[in-house]
Amino acid sequence: MSVDIDTVKRVAHLARIAVDEADAERMTGELNTILGFVEQLDEVDVTGVEPMTSVIPMAMKKRADAVTDGGKAADIVANAPASEDNFFVVPKVVE
Secondary structure (H helix, E strand, O other), rough: OOOOOHHHEEEHHHOOOOOOOHHHHHHHHHHHHHHHHHHHOOOOOOOOOOOOOOOOOOOOOOOOOOOOOOOOHHHOOOOOEEEOOOOEEEOOOOO
């Protein structure tokens, strides 16, 4: 797949990027180089290769999935000018 200058201008327009004629010419070459590299990657045989997130095997650290109230409600409203039952009390704004 190759990119022409009209495609570069269209992508720049969609991305809301101002691109002049000289930059569009340069970007055409750069994008074609990138797409050529991606096509090379497509030629690699990856059958039987497991997807991985790291080059070394490791287990994700997980915490227990427990529902708690946090126990911080009193600390959160401690500096509030007015609070009631661990809720902020604010003056009425709309009448």
